[in-house]
Amino acid sequence: MAQILIVDDSNTVRSEVSDFLTKNGLSVSVAVDGMDGLAKLKADSGIKLVVSDVNMPNMDGLTMAEKIRGELKNNHTNIIMLTTENSPIMKERGKAAGVKGWIVKPFKGDAVLATFKKLVQ
């Protein structure tokens, strides 16, 4: 069982984020796009936090967040977007979908580790 699911189409980002979190004592699984993310979340009830990119092929991160709350009826898993996007419109869509927070890439692990640890408790 993983505590955190990293969803990003970039292997570089998946590796960077998951390596950092694993080294800091958190268990992590990864998904390559929103569809994969939904499947991984369905299959692992232990996931407490989803950290997802926005722009991805097949299914984007905001659509995935809407489906997590809608189709999966999962209102307990925290969702944080990790993206190059910083548009207020996208953030509003994220808020409406129940997204808990927003990080503009690049990922700076030390800046978010303490909060991630709280969110998976």
Add this chain to the structure above:
Amino acid sequence: MMISDQAQQGIQHLLTQALDECFSVNGQLPVMTPLTEITPNDNTRVTVLTVSSYVFKLMLFVCFDVDAKTKQLFLKDAGEELSAAEAEQALCDVISEKENLCCGILSRELAEFFPHMGMSTPNFLEQGSLSYMEMLHYDYMHYFELSLKEDVRLQIGLCMCAYDNVDFTVTAKEETAETGELELF
């Protein structure tokens, strides 16, 4: 349609800032040299990412060679443990993510002038596609070489197609968006 001189200068300024931030190696800034065209070889790979607004579409082409020095610079020792195919894939992934970060900066800065900016994900092109750049009917094109550490060179193409007159003025400033910080809702 027309892209004003100051808009072209602004785009170049923002792109230079973004490339400096994304392609610096150990604090060494990349050196940009204008080119008249992109000249690929058999080992050249091409990745493209689109940044769009209602009035223009901007495409950034990043061309790089899959060779030992480029792999060493971007993959470091990790590349030595990989097969040739895996190392090529890893190199493509690292460079396309840097391009993604670079276009993210451009998109955020341009959003100051053009709301509703949007971005694609990085895509790879067959290098033969470069011969057909004219078919994009662009209004502005700028080619240049980006020289990095260890004599690694990337060829960059910035192509802009306008759907209306484009005019804005960029004033020199640091990027405003806070990166890496978690904004809780």
